[in-house]
Amino acid sequence: xxxxxxxxxxxxxxxxxxxxxxxxxxxxxxxxxxxxxxxxxxxxxxxxxxxxxxxxxxxxxxxxxxxxxxxxxxxxxxxxxxxxxxxxxxxxxxxxxxxxxxxxxxxxxxxxxxxxxxxxxxxxxxxxxxxxxxxxxxxxxxxxxxxxxxxxxx
Ligand code: HEC
Numbered sequence: 001x002x003x004x005x006x007x008x009x010x011x012x013x014x015x016x017x018x019x020x021x022x023x024x025x026x027x028x029x030x031x032x033x034x035x036x037x038x039x040x041x042x043x044x045x046x047x048x049x050x051x052x053x054x055x056x057x058x059x060x061x062x063x064x065x066x067x068x069x070x071x072x073x074x075x076x077x078x079x080x081x082x083x084x085x086x087x088x089x090x091x092x093x094x095x096x097x098x099x100x101x102x103x104x105x106x107x108x109x110x111x112x113x114x115x116x117x118x119x120x121x122x123x124x125x126x127x128x129x130x131x132x133x134x135x136x137x138x139x140x141x142x143x144x145x146x147x148x149x150x151x152x153x154x
Pocket of ligand 1: 035038039040042043045046047049073080092093094095096106107109110113139140142143144146147150151
């Protein structure tokens with residue numbers, strides 16, 4: 001009797017694992033995975049920007065952190081073209097269809113962020129807070145430079 005119970009538990013577990021695997025493999029819209037992923041990447045951009053914002057506003061004394069925050073944005077900005085693949089414009093996304101219709105303009109906007117954040121890394125290493133603030137604002141402008149044409153309003 002005990003063996004039988006054990007066996008049926010094993011079967012229930014196995015069936016559970018199989019169902020879970022099928023559900024995972026056949027996610028209703030495979031593109032939703034990439035949408036969630038890119039929204040996480042974007043949130044990381046925003047987190048670095050707001051952390052740096054506190055530094056440039058003098059709320060915290062971590063000026064030497066700016067270069068690392070900027071380097072993080074520089075790294076993840078390189079992912080932008082890849083995380084907006086063709087066909088990922090539906091579902092719970094604010095991505096505008098123009099991302100795929102005006103692809104070169106979109107990729108240029110991503111490149112601008114890469115360049116401006118790279119410049120912020122350099123400027124930050126110089127340590128001049130005034131220059132850092134100016135370049136920080138240039139990075140913020142690069143975010144807006146893409147959101148305005150390519151992200152839907154809420
Ligand atoms: C080349 C275009 C581009 C650049 C550059 C860009 N973004 Fe985005 N961002 C988007 C698009 C498009 C979306 C909408 C994504 C979606 O909903 O699928 C988005 C979404 C977001 C979101 C919302 C994420 C969520 O949870 O839904 C935040 C926050 C964000 N971006 C912050 C930033 C910041 C900060 C920068 C600059 C450091 C930046 N982005 C640069 C295109 C860009």
